[in-house]
Amino acid sequence: MIPRIKSVKPISDYRLYVVFDDGKTVIYNVKDDIDTIDSYKDLETIYGLFNQVQLDTSRTCVYWNENIDLPSDIIYEYGVAV
Numbered sequence: 142m143i144p145r146i147k148s149v150k151p152i153s154d155y156r157l158y159v160v161f162d163d164g165k166t167v168i169y170n171v172k173d174d175i176d177t178i179d180s181y182k183d184l185e186t187i188y189g190l191f192n193q194v195q196l197d198t199s200r201t202c203v204y205w206n207e208n209i210d211l212p213s214d215i216i217y218e219y220g221v222a223v
Contacts, residue, residue, distance in 0.1 A: 144217040145200040151192045155184065157203065158223075159216050167220025171211070180208045 144165075150158040155172040171191070175181045184191045184205060194203050197210075204210035 143201045144213045146196055146203065146213050146216070147200075149194055149196050149203050151194050155191055157194065157216070157220075159203075159220060161213070161217060162200075165217065166223040167216060168223055169211075169216045169220040174211070183209060 145162045147160045147162050149160075152158050152168070155170065155175060157169045157171060158166070159169055160166045171181070171184065175184055190205055194205055196203055201213045202210050203213075203216070
């Protein structure tokens with residue numbers, strides 16, 4: 142089952158504070174993705190883009206634009222539990 146996101150909030154140092162429907166709360170470090178995935182580099186180079194993170198209507202993905210998205214299962218698995 143794909144975890145559904147209840148809320149997402151950008152925080153300092155390119156991290157996301159994410160709460161899932163099952164109550165699990167994690168901090169996901171997007172900086173690791175920025176350093177390894179070319180399309181994610183825009184999150185560093187375009188002023189303010191990182192703070193524009195949005196949750197898709199299915200609540201199984203966060204995204205910034207048509208080129209940068211992050212599935213909820215990756216956040217759930219690799220995020221650090223709070």
